[in-house]
Amino acid sequence: MLLSTLLLMSGTAMKVLQLFVALSLLIVLHEFGHFFFARLFKTRVEKFYLFFDFLFPFSGLLNFSIFKKIKGDTEYGIGWFPLGGYVKIAGMVDESMDTEQMALPPQPWEYRSKKAWQRLFIMLGGIIVNVIVAIILYVAVFGIYGEEYLPVANARYGIMADSTAESMGIQSGDKLIAIGGKPVTRFENIRPMIVQAEGGKVTVERNGQKMDLPIKEGIIHTIISRPKAVGFIGPRMPLVVEEVMKGSEAEKMGLKAGDSVIALNNLPAEFIDQYDHQVLSLGGQNIVMTVMRGGQRVDLSTKLPETRKLGFKRHLDAERYFALEKINYGPVQAIGKGFSYTYEKFVEYVQSFGMLFTSKEIKVSESMGGIISFGKIFPAEFDMQKFLMLTAFVSVILAFMNLLPIPGLDGGYVIFLLWEIITGKQVNEKIMERATSIGLIILLSFMVYANGLDIFRLFK
Secondary structure, X not given: OHXXXXXXXOHHHHHHHHHHHHHHHHHHHHHHHHHHHHHHOOOOXXXXXXXXXXXXXXXXXXXXXXXXXXXXXXXXXXXXXXXXXXXXXXXXXXXOOOHHHHHOOOOOOOHHHOOHHHHHHHHHXXXXXXXXXXXXXXXXXXXXXOEEEOEHHHOOOOEEEOHHHHXXXXXXXXXXXXXXXXXXXXXXXXXXXXXXXXXXXXXXXXXXXXXXXXXXXOHHHHHHOOOOOOOOEEEOOEOEEXXXXXXXXXXXXXXXOOOEEEEEOOEEOOEHHHHHXXXXXXXXXXXXXXXXXXXXXXXXXXXXXXOOOOOEEEOOOHHHXXXXXXXXXXXXXXXXXXXXXXXXXXXXXXXXXXXXXXXXXXXXXXXXXXXXXXXXXXXXXXXXXXXXXXXXXXXXXXHHHHHOOXXXXXXXXXHHHHHHHHHOOOOOHHHHHHHHHHHXXXXXXXXXXXXXXXXXXXXX
């Protein structure tokens, strides 16, 4: 029943559902990290909430819950404001801004009464759990599904370059050797490697000769401003007909499933990029398409519609043309891969984040996004492997973002605690309160800006 319901959901609804489930799960686990270490060091946790039971960041406005239950000395609940979550730890300056409690003398069960190193673990608890969750999910995916990818070396026809790649001097049929001086082995790594190699070179092999092509200014901006689903550079594929639509011009001219196109008006059209290039200038004209069928050459004639679409589907499955690399991991290997892959993704995200401030071509207004951008990373159709991989990556992102040294985030508290550990002097609570208030305003501004960009893009 659940499976059939998932299959019937629209693409947008499926993206929203996956985003909601992933974020809710990760938020609860993040807050559990704080909860666990607080309990470990006998610190009272007054609230444990998914979402906020107030209008964040204004702790005194619209205070109500969708659900709440008190167990022991902790109130567990689901807030009405669907953004993040929190644990209210006794004796701590946090999102709740409970200044009345802080005005009272410290109690043994309060956060402020604990040793600095214990408070440090309490604050790092959420980040630690996010990293552990990412590792566990990656271990599960690699252990169950293994790893499959297309090695660049196995693309025997070379690459297929679009107009952006061509503006760099790359041509369809070239073989990629290196990007920014680093060997390129997987097709999935080409785009991020070029973005990170801003100002560097791409090394290709063309007709047996190696060539270094500069990544010109403006190329990176063009790449990142396009949807990730758009090609840029991909494996070059022969043009083979998968299906002919009923009543289409392709059916009328006699095209059949399984035909391999080799020429159009006696010009080479063996590969998809060659065919697409030819039809651009032939709209409304008579054409002769030459195909191979059962080992025989067959010429088919028709008038190409102005739309330049004949009405047939192409075989785009890489497995049909290339040998994909499949790696199966045993339990021990999967654990090792889970750890290393989590580290790789963390470093990759840190580098990408850093480029927002160091790159000449990456604009914050074009690269930053809010909840809608987050939702778009999930596929329109549910796939357990992809869902687990994306959830693990979002967990890595949450770990990094919470580590930022902004008061109101875990990283902001960590900075104050490190100062205390190094100097032996605790930061004044009034300073903490003011810093937290400023940090929450910064976070609110950041969220409004990021989500505003998403809304602007929708209308644009």
